[in-house]
Amino acid sequence: MTTTSFARNQWYVAAYGSEIGRELFSRTVCGESILFWRTEAGEVTAMADRCVHRRFPLSENPSRLDGDTVVCGYHGFTYGADGVCVSVPGQKRVPRTARLTSYPVKEQDSFVWVWIGEKDKADEALIPRAPWLDSPDYTTVRGMEPLAARYGLLVDNLLDLSHETYLHGGYIGTPEVAETPITTEADEKAGVVYVSRHMDDAACPPFYARSTGVTGRITRWQDIEYHAPCLYLLHSRIAPVGAPGPRADGSDPDAFHVEVVYAITPETEHSTHDFWAVARDFALDDQEVSDFLYDSNRTVVLQDVVALNKLEQVIASEPDGTQELSINIDTGGLAARRILKRLVEAGAAESVAAV
Amino acid sequence: MGPQPTTMLDGDTVHRIVWIPGTDRLRGWCWCGESRESEDPVELWEWLLAHPDGHPGRGTAPAPGPAPRPRHLVGA
Numbered sequence: 001m002t003t004t005s006f007a008r009n010q011w012y013v014a015a016y017g018s019e020i021g022r023e024l025f026s027r028t029v030c031g032e033s034i035l036f037w038r039t040e041a042g043e044v045t046a047m048a049d050r051c052v053h054r055r056f057p058l059s060e061n062p063s064r065l066d067g068d069t070v071v072c073g074y075h076g077f078t079y080g081a082d083g084v085c086v087s088v089p090g091q092k093r094v095p096r097t098a099r100l101t102s103y104p105v106k107e108q109d110s111f112v113w114v115w116i117g118e119k120d121k122a123d124e125a126l127i128p129r130a131p132w133l134d135s136p137d138y139t140t141v142r143g144m145e146p147l148a149a150r151y152g153l154l155v156d157n158l159l160d161l162s163h164e165t166y167l168h169g170g171y172i173g174t175p176e177v178a179e180t181p182i183t184t185e186a187d188e189k190a191g192v193v194y195v196s197r198h199m200d201d202a203a204c205p206p207f208y209a210r211s212t213g214v215t216g217r218i219t220r221w222q223d224i225e226y227h228a229p230c231l232y233l234l235h236s237r238i239a240p241v242g243a244p245g246p247r248a249d250g251s252d253p254d255a256f257h258v259e260v261v262y263a264i265t266p267e268t269e270h271s272t273h274d275f276w277a278v279a280r281d282f283a284l285d286d287q288e289v290s291d292f293l294y295d296s297n298r299t300v301v302l303q304d305v306v307a308l309n310k311l312e313q314v315i316a317s318e319p320d321g322t323q324e325l326s327i328n329i330d331t332g333g334l335a336a337r338r339i340l341k342r343l344v345e346a347g348a349a350e351s352v353a354a355v
Numbered sequence: 356m357g358p359q360p361t362t363m364l365d366g367d368t369v370h371r372i373v374w375i376p377g378t379d380r381l382r383g384w385c386w387c388g389e390s391r392e393s394e395d396p397v398e399l400w401e402w403l404l405a406h407p408d409g410h411p412g413r414g415t416a417p418a419p420g421p422a423p424r425p426r427h428l429v430g431a
């Protein structure tokens with residue numbers, strides 16, 4: 001049994017769909033090096049990025065795509081889109097075991113999701129949704145930053161918005177935030193943590209006033225929805241005070257929405273892919289608004305990256321279980337940790353049972 | 356008994372904790388209807404997640420108040 005801190009038998013975001021085309025593309029997810037490419041028909045495929053012959057990385061030059069096959073750049077082993085070897089150099093017979101591990105993949109909401117674990121357990125219905133990211137009703141800016149820290153540190157960071165005041169002073173904090181009740185909900189069965197902060201009467205931050213045309217006081221909701229292990233949603237809703245709330249069918253035409261999405265994908269035990277996107281349903285064609293949201297969110301992400309990279313070095317140098325101290329602001333982070341721990345244990349137990 | 360939490364998740368077994376920043380008290384609600392105050396989120400999660408140990412639910416103990424009801428479906 002391999003013990004890792006990754007939750008296996010889970011879907012993870014491996015890439016944006018736009019990153020994968022007719023070039024060989026490699027990304028490490030939960031310690032597994034995975035090769036991605038698109039078939040001529042446009043389907044994303046995922047397989048191990050190591051040739052079965054002498055382990056040459058198939059993403060390295062001079063490996064190449066030839067139609068719907070990958071040709072290893074070292075001695076020419078050739079693989080189909082399902083990872084099965086279709087020819088080897090200098091002989092007719094292809095060894096029956098010559099196949100690359102293939103991974104279930106699903107392209108959805110602008111992401112490429114990959115299943116890490118036992119293939120027969122992969123159920124696409126389990127993938128959490130972020131439909132804003134490729135909706136024509138929203139405009140989205142996005143990016144991805146490499147983080148030299150374990151993914152749990154980013155989960156902790158994102159579940160607690162109070163660090164805004166200190167780490168991101170001047171960027172996203174507002175005074176009303178401090179007096180508004182924060183409700184943390186945990187659904188262990190579904191693997192979801194929800195942290196809501198609903199301000200009923202707040203000043204409209206200048207950015208929103210400018211881009212939405214709302215003047216006067218607003219209701220402002222900030223709701224975090226974390227679907228362990230990978231997807232984090234921050235729903236930000238503003239509406240003039242007195243406007244109707246969301247309707248029973250989920251639509252909410254009287255408010256403006258910013259949907260901040262993070263995909264938190266472990267790369268190795270000590271590094272993480274930090275995907276981030278900001279979608280909005282107002283000022284859709286306003287490039288200045290796009291630039292502002294891109295610059296401000298990227299600034300905030302990079303501030304977190306610098307802090308968490310430093311924190312990783314400290315934690316990695318200390319013995320496991322070094323004492324921390326939790327206070328009220330950590331309520332959401334504690335719930336997320338609890339769920340992650342359970343998922344890691346469940347994934348490990350299932351792979352033992354399957355041996 | 357403190358403020359009612361905003362309820363967003365609609366699962367059958369959702370645990371909730373409400374906190375007013377600026378105060379020290381947290382109040383947790385188990386899905387069984389029982390609730391409790393605490394100053395320590397670690398201790399409060401432990402109590403909630405220990406259900407039914409320590410708080411077997413309304414069947415045997417009087418519930419302190421109505422359990423909050425979901426306001427709308429999330430992720431539907």
Ligand code: FES
Nearest residue numbers: 051053054072075
């Ligand atoms: S290592 Fe790939 S063909 Fe030899």
Ligand SMILES: [Fe+2]
Nearest residue numbers: 157163300304
């Ligand atoms: Fe942050």
Ligand SMILES: [Zn+2]
Nearest residue numbers: 385387406410
């Ligand atoms: Zn209970």
